[in-house]
């Protein structure tokens with residue numbers, strides 16, 4: 001028997017009993033872990049207190065869910081459950097993973113309140129996931145948990161306050177004008193097909209790079225920094241190596257950092273070596289960004305001196321350093337933690353924002369009447385100014401605001417988030433569900449070790465909450481008062497009664513930054529271009545985050561027709 005594999009005894013009726021006595025293979029003492037046919041360990045069951053005598057039976061088995069075709073491999077596609085399961089089985093669904101592991105999909109508002117707000121530290125990120133993130137990104141807000149996370153969040157909060165965001169508007173505007181020129185050039189000042197996701201990804205990277213960190217990745221000037229390719233390589237390699245995540249928590253602290261690096265360098269595996277090189281570049285860049293932010297250096301930014309000075313004074317790293325210095329000494333971040341924020345922020349801000357922007361423009365292509373309404377609203381506001389809109393003017397555009405809220409509600413880029421329950425917890429339900437035994441379930445006892453999905457998409461489009469038109473894209477719902485049922489549902493999300501930016505202390509810390517980016521980009525692109533359908537049909541697919549694709553190729557792509565508006569043709573020439 002290999003160390004850590006529990007003694008497993010087959011019982012009558014096919015039940016398996018046993019537990020890991022060494023506690024070595026399991027982060028949760030007393031859990032039953034087994035080795036499956038693909039040689040991965042799986043937690044099968046943890047007892048109610050996490051250390052008692054386990055069995056294969058759990059009260060959660062009474063929760064309805066799709067049948068599992070195989071005990072060993074579980075339900076196919078479990079990483080990407082679709083909204084249909086909630087429609088079919090209810091707001092809490094039992095999913096069966098590999099080797100019989102239980103996973104709960106939760107979309108009930110009251111249960112979400114407990115999981116994502118009240119008991120957020122019990123329903124924590126999955127250990128393997130966090131270990132992988134930490135190895136790549138360092139000790140930033142995306143990778144730390146518990147007291148360390150609370151401390152970092154407190155220091156980071158002022159970075160995203162309105163006072164600071166207000167000062168970023170001219171910088172965002174300047175960056176977006178570069179994107180606009182690039183797109184105009186691509187269609188030669190006339191009409192042509194453009195893969196818009198490419199430009200929006202570059203835009204989002206520069207907005208967080210320059211506006212956020214005072215560092216240009218050259219994404220809009222044709223001199224792309226090696227960091228960009230490294231992040232792509234790292235994401236690809238992580239996917240290829242996802243099986244290793246499970247083991248990472250057991251080796252991540254073995255030996256010194258130098259020893260671990262030497263051990264990794266000796267592994268004869270292409271994805272591992274690619275990942276190692278990519279991470280080296282990411283860390284080199286992080287050090288560069290950090291050193292520059294300390295000296296308020298704005299060299300290398302291809303902008304007017306005026307904007308360079310703004311960036312040097314107002315980027316997130318500068319504000320973060322001030323916020324850190326004014327925190328209580330025991331609450332301050334150390335240098336490693338400060339550097340850890342750089343990768344965390346870039347990773348969290350980039351794809352989410354570019355996918356949201358792409359979705360809004362795609363929806364406006366499908367609703368040309370709304371595209372025209374938003375454009376007219378912006379143009380009217382611009383007539384009152386010298387051309388570009390400031391923070392308050394951007395906040396006072398009700399049609400654009402309604403379009404953004406409605407698109408983020410109806411099409412959240414992240415459909416759900418995985419967590420693990422660390423301690424047995426009773427979770428009440430707002431909408432009781434019917435058990436497999438026909439009885440009504442009003443609360444669930446979730447045992448330690450159970451994996452949980454926080455449903456983001458289903459509560460956003462729940463008919464009980466939003467009314468019979470919940471699944472329609474209808475910005476006008478935000479222009480009057482919302483139905484009483486929306487308030488009554490007490491959806492815990494931090495933004496507009498929706499879960500799109502999640503809830504509680506692990507919600508999106510950058511959501512106001514994201515909304516501002518979206519408003520600046522829309523206000524500049526919609527008044528310069530008309531967007532209409534391209535030759536190919538665009539399909540949005542869930543790859544952990546929704547992405548636009550064509551011809552079923554799993555690479556983000558959104559080719560659409562872009563026409564420079566006649567009033568702007570001269571500017572583009």
Ligand code: HEM
Pocket residue numbers: 141142153208212344345348349350352353356413414417500501502505506507508509510511513514
């Ligand atoms: C529309 C765009 C965005 C969406 C839909 C979005 C959504 C989310 C969601 C759902 C989470 C929770 C993830 C989890 O629990 O694992 C999250 C976390 C986070 N987001 Fe965003 N985000 C967006 C843009 C941004 C931007 C622009 C920034 C930074 C400038 C940012 C920074 C973060 C950070 C740092 C976290 C981790 C917070 C923590 O763990 O305490 N996000 N975001």
